[in-house]
Amino acid sequence: MTKSKNYKIKNTKLRKNTKLHKNTKLRRNTKLHKKKLTKIQNAGGNCSLQPNNNDVNELRLTNTNYNKKILNKEILLKYTFLLDILNNISTKLAMNNLDKDAIKYFAEALKTNTSITELDIYNNNIGDDGAIAIANALQNNKYLTTLDITENNIGHLGAIALLKTNLTNLNMLNNNIGLIGSKLFAEALKNNKTLRRLDITSNKLGIIGSTQIASALSDNKNLNILNISDNNIGNIGAINILKALLLNNSLTTLDISANNIIDSKQEIAKLIANVLQNNKIFSILDISYNTFNGIGAMIIVNALLTNLTFTKLNISYTNIESKSVNDIKKLLETNKLFRLDNNNNKLQIVRI
Secondary structure, three states, X not given: OXXXXXXXXXXXXXXXXXXXXXXXXXXXXXXXXXXXXOEEEEOOOEEEEOOOOOOOOEEEEOOOOOOHHHOOHHHHHHHXXXXXXXXXXXXXXXXXXXXXXXXXXXXXXXXXOOOOOEEEOOOOOXXXXXXXXXXXXXXXXXXXXXXXXXXXXXOHHHHHHHHOOOOOEEEOOOOOOHHHHHHHHHHHHXXXXXXXXXXXXXXXXXXXXXXXXXXHHHHOXXXXXXXOOOOOOHHHHHXXXXXXXXXXXXXXXXXXXXXXXXXXOOHHHHHHHHHHHHOOOOOEXXXXXXXXXXXXXXXXXXXXXXXXXXXXXXXXXXXXXHHHHHHHHHHHHHHOOEEEEOOXXXXXXXXX
């Protein structure tokens, strides 16, 4: 009887191995099927794979030590062969410790993959070149729809390339779109027809960048969730984003937390109230880690009580006075549509 071929990944080196690694056996047997194994997480970079197992839908490989010192033709050929195996066993792939050269070979293999739907390449320093390589691969690959490229030193060129793909979920937290590239990025966002969720937290957008994003939101008809927190957009940026919501009919969730917003004159609170009263699909807003006062908070709360679709408002760490918090709690208890969650230093208003 012919022995089945098993593949072992160790520091990204694939080798035929008739002996499966202890505790990471992926054999076609009834015991494994009963357990419904769907995820392998391996901090050491060692796990065993068998090509014909269809139960596993997530593979997480970390600390792969894949760098220029060991980058050679033989290893690259073995590395790209990884995706041929993953065609049968995985729909989610997470990797780190890649470099700009390695990601290009990975992207080349990605072009023909038909099973990976989620890719997590957090903290690999792939830069614009790596992002563009992934974007080019996605022109041929219509299966991968979720991409997390957090902390990869990607500027506006790489970000724009990714917006020209069929991705539906893009996490770009802590990269570098910046002020200069924000106009072109916003233009690409305006023309994008597939993206549903975008996280551009900590991308150095500032007031100028957020204004460009606001302009895109006025025209974009498909984005549902936007996280633009920690971009120092200030009052002006917040006002522009919120005004865009009066024209946008697709965005349901907005996070503008930690953006140096100081609403001492209730200007932003009144604008939020306007959005809540007129935008009938908007449902979640996070304004935490900014500065509001009790008067502004009460304006917002009174408005959300008239909105039938709104579900959650996060006002944690907004310096709202204790008396005002108590007044809000009493109002919500009387109304009985929302409750005030004040646990673990979080202050959130949630629909009952």
